[in-house]
Amino acid sequence: MLGDTGLAGEIKAIHDFYNAVQPDFDRYNRELGVCCEEGCGECCAHFIPDITTSEALIIALQVLFGPGKSFLQERLLDVPMTNIVCPFYDPWNMQHCKIYSSRPLVCRMFYSCPTSDKTGSLAMCRCHFAEKRGTACVEVKAISTSAFRPMNEYGAMLATLPGNSSTTELLPSAVRKAIDRIGYAMNLLFPDAEVFTEENQGA
Numbered sequence: 001m002l003g004d005t006g007l008a009g010e011i012k013a014i015h016d017f018y019n020a021v022q023p024d025f026d027r028y029n030r031e032l033g034v035c036c037e038e039g040c041g042e043c044c045a046h047f048i049p050d051i052t053t054s055e056a057l058i059i060a061l062q063v064l065f066g067p068g069k070s071f072l073q074e075r076l077l078d079v080p081m082t083n084i085v086c087p088f089y090d091p092w093n094m095q096h097c098k099i100y101s102s103r104p105l106v107c108r109m110f111y112s113c114p115t116s117d118k119t120g121s122l123a124m125c126r127c128h129f130a131e132k133r134g135t136a137c138v139e140v141k142a143i144s145t146s147a148f149r150p151m152n153e154y155g156a157m158l159a160t161l162p163g164n165s166s167t168t169e170l171l172p173s174a175v176r177k178a179i180d181r182i183g184y185a186m187n188l189l190f191p192d193a194e195v196f197t198e199e200n201q202g203a
Contacts (some may be wrong), residue, residue: 007185010163014054025112036111041096042129044089050168051104054161058102060178079172087172105158109151116150
């Protein structure tokens with residue numbers, strides 16, 4: 001819908017980036033035998049990620065046009081800015097994340113990507129929620145620096161995407177701004193179309 005606009009280029013870049021790095025995370029889980037406990041969602045219930053403008057754009061598209069958009073729009077507008085729960089966390093659904101296909105990079109990497117210490121050694125990121133429940137009984141294998149990239153390298157790759165911001169912002173406010181960016185672009189391209197923005201929802 002956005003044609004060859006700069007905004008469309010930004011969205012395509014983050015979409016292609018996620019597709020390119022996801023096999024790395026899948027391989028990490030498969031080869032090390034680690035993954036989140038099914039149905040957990042504790043990190044979503046106690047954490048709101050800081051995200052870049054590109055990450056916010058692809059989430060905003062799902063909020064505007066994706067499945068369950070009414071629910072997503074309601075949650076985004078109703079969440080208090082002082083809340084520490086991700087607005088797209090659904091405690092009543094076993095999958096929990098309502099924007100899973102467009103979730104931010106930090107959510108993709110957790111338990112699916114090693115961390116790096118000051119010496120460059122790689123280690124598995126431990127989940128303290130699982131450890132409290134006594135379910136983090138995974139034998140950690142040696143992580144090869146030649147086989148896996150650390151989180152900070154993926155973060156650096158994200159930062160260089162076309163049009164992306166060098167700074168981050170909490171997910172709710174970043175997505176609200178991204179929705180307005182898309183709305184303004186759509187209003188210019190399709191003046192008769194009604195696009196969800198905070199302004200026309202009275203937020």
